[in-house]
Amino acid sequence: MGVDTTIVKCLECNSRNLFYDENRGERHCQDCGLLLEERIVDQSPEWREFNEGGESTNRSRVGAPSTNLLHDKGLSTQIDWQNRDYAGAAINSKNRSQMYRMRKWQMRSRVKGSQERNLSVALVQIGLVCSKMGLPKTINERAADIYRRALKAGLIRGRSIEGTVAASLFIANQQLSTARTVDDFAKFTKLTSKEISRTYRDLKRKLSIKTPVPTPMVYVARFVSDLGLNSETERRTREIIKKAEDYELTHGKSPSGIVAAALYIAGQETGQVRTQREIAEVTNVTEVTIRNRYKQLANNLGIKLEI
DNA sequence: AAGACGAAAGTGGTTGA
């Protein structure tokens, strides 16, 4: 069988308009946003071997790795209803009663009850949003885990599945610093950013989840890549933000605004000029904010710009 | 014509009595 590793058409909308992001090592469809390829594919088993002939022999590989992404954690070997063994031969009567008991227990333990159904719907949605937004599997796993906890704590009642899905994803995003904003999640779900942040706060409080204090720094790589700037400009941008944080010029200001301004200044300095319009586009702040911010930063950090 | 500028009015969230 020939192995074709190059995807030329989107699997969802058949568009040939694909985009390869070198920094993130991902290939997306530019039309529907589906994540088609990731550079890092870890196919190794999820446990390590500590002693010779120990782990690997005891925990022999059966089935796919256990994962939070499936409602029953992937432990779902099906027992067929036909009284035949794998080769198609009839199973003798001695084993039949055993088979019957196994089926019975499987039926009892499988998708049943509203919680399980809720979870399987939610996990599909989490996967879908992750794929559309080009988020790595780690986010998917983390969000799934948070959703499970929310479900277990009975926090879904009175809330929409989609809202909790988005909030779980946003928490995962904050914890793992994948540089997506609430607005990004709003764009890829049917929810407003307001609803998402409200559920986000709620979930964090009720599940006592901690997320790192947000810093503008996490957005730098993403915006640099989106604007096609070089590493020199990126370095300088980080420098400016670091200084701004040291001088406490960032408190109470929107992170994207800070990054946008720093990018603008750095771009002017290194000759990688981007217009306020372009920067406003990718950072999702207005040109006015960029102006206000960059003037403030330039003044307080003693940066002279010859514009 | 494109980009930058800044005034003025409007919006949504936070804070403190």
Place this chain on the structure above:
DNA sequence: TCAACAACTTTCGTCTT
């Protein structure tokens, strides 16, 4: 609960290159 407030947005006329 309400008003004051800071940050940010929208809009728009003007200036500069």
